[in-house]
Amino acid sequence: MDEIVFFNPGDSIGNFHDHNEAVKTAQIYKQKQEADKKVVVVHGMNNQSFDIFFADDAISHVNENKAAGSAEKPYKISDEL
Template identity: 35%
Template structure:
């Protein structure tokens, strides 16, 4: 399985926590009101888990950070 990485500005995060289930629950609530594609991602060490809206994906910029995709919703 190929690992997928995306670039986000950490300031665009919707939620973050060290508990995956907490971020997943936040994603479900957010998705109910905003039917966009969401990404639950983590830094290379696996924590913390961070939730981003697909609209926040960036291809360039000095504030971007590379994250590993854990789940697309």
């Protein structure tokens, strides 16, 4: 997937250097904590790490005022769970 989305890095559920570890952790988190919420594993544009976010935390035109003043960063979606 080459979809680019913006997230506030402070909303990250976890940060990993290994893609497989990030996906595995996201699957476990989703199963144990928030089964009804979509979780995404994203890859930072300028680094080699992977982050986990709730898909609802993506910054869009609808919620950009809420995110005003935050240091949002662009990410590429790697996996959606």
